[in-house]
Amino acid sequence: MTPAPHVPVLLAEVLAALAVRAGxxxxxxxxxxxxxxxxILEAADCTVVxxxxxxxxxVRAEPxxxxxxxxxxxxxxxxxxxxxxxxxxxxxxPVDGVALDIGVSSMQIDEAERGFSFAKDGPLDMRMEKAGRSAADVVNEADEAELADIIHFYGEERYARRVARAIVEARAEKPFERTLELAEVVRRVVRKGKDGIDPATRTFQGLRIAVNDELGELERGLAGAEAILAPGGRLAVVTFHSxxxxxxxxxxRERSGRTGGVSRHVPVDVAASGPAPTFHDVSRKAIAPGPEECRANPRARSAKLRVAERTDAPAPSADGAKA
Structure with missing residues (x-):
């Protein structure tokens, strides 16, 4: 079976958000x-890093x-x-735009040997950079409470404790090595819901996020974009789950001053005493793909795009103070 071609999600919207220009x-x-x-490179005579x-x-970059x-x-x-x-x-x-498409790529999911898929048998790996602690290490070494937390908080699995208990019991007989071994254990203790989603989906999501520190990486990436964007530069972030x-x-919201913590009755000089916003929230609300894109590319269904424009206010330093 030939893997589905990779289709960038919300591509037109991301290009519009970045306002790509020559130079x-x-x-x-x-x-x-x-x-x-x-x-981006085709849209204007610009440079992409x-x-x-x-x-x-x-290897994929050579063309x-x-x-x-x-x-x-x-x-x-x-x-x-x-x-x-x-x-x-x-x-x-300073750069003129930063685009971030968060999460695992379709190529990594489609390649069974990368160990991301619960639908294909492969080594229980899930490491995006092929280094560090693998999903098998986590599943075989973490205690039951840690596993339950990973599956609950990162996988948003309501039966996380049940799954963690089943994993610990199964690994006592034989350590987990393959993706389908883990998927079958999860399927034995979590029933398929009315939404038709595979019961292993949320457990695999939780492990993948934990193995790759995806939420921590996103937080660091957003702060990094804040540090390198020029005034007027755009940040476009595409996400795939809540x-x-x-x-x-x-x-x-925090960087654009939209925290909701300042009452309209507070004097202007008091309200303005906080740090100057480093971003202007361009999209205000998340931008979702249209029905046509969702029909053509099922992976787009859960996607959301948020767009912000850099102001000329200095970025906070590592300790939270303005640089």
Missing amino acids: GVYVDGTFGAGGYTRA AIDRDPEAQ LRQAFPGRFTLLSGRFGDMATLLPAHGFTA LEDRVAKRFI
């Missing part, structure tokens, strides 16, 4: 298959290097480190 410098923090990068922690991304010589660079690393990664490779000027969207929504 601009843009960061694609989650290169993946290069869909956003290619579209992409980032990906997956070692296989460098773009040939098609856009001198205008495209792919850096190996985590997008959460963009504020230090870019200067270390000679990109010292945990990711909540992080992006909270960050943009």
Whole structure:
């Protein structure tokens, strides 16, 4: 069976959000298959610096290097480190836009050997950069309480304790090594719901997020974008589940001064005494794909795009003070 081709989600909306222009410098923090990068490079005579922690991304990037010589660079690393990664490779000027497409890529899901899929048998891995603690390590070594927390908080699984208990009982007989071994254990204790979603979905999501520290990486990436964007530069963040969207929504609201904590009855001089907003919330509400895109690309159904524009206020330093 041939894997489905990778289709960038909300592509037209992301391009519009970035307001791509000739001479601009843009960061694609989650290169993946290069869909956003290619579209940005084709939209204007600009430069794109992409980032990906997956070692296989460098191979996927070669056609773009040939098609856009001198205008495209792919850096190996985590997008959460963009504020230090870019200067270390000679990109010292503020950038005009940052695009982030959060979560696992379709190529990683489709490749059974990467261990992300509960529908295909493969090693229980899930590491985006093929280094560090794997999903098998977590499943076989974490105690029952830690497993339950991971599955509950990151997987949003209501039966997390039941699943964690079943995992601990099963691994006492034999350590988990394969994806389908874990999926079958989960399916034995969690019934298929009316929504038709596979019972293993949420457990696999929780483990994947924990293994790759995806929410922490998103928080670091948002702060990194804040540090490197020029005044007027745009931030476009595409998320695929509520945990990711909540992080992006909270960050943009806080940085744009929309925390809701200041009453309209408070004197202006008091209300204005707080830190100046570093972003303007452009989208205000999340942008969702239309029905046509959802029909053409089922993976787009849960996607949300949030857009913010950088102001000229200094970014907070690591200790929270303005730089």
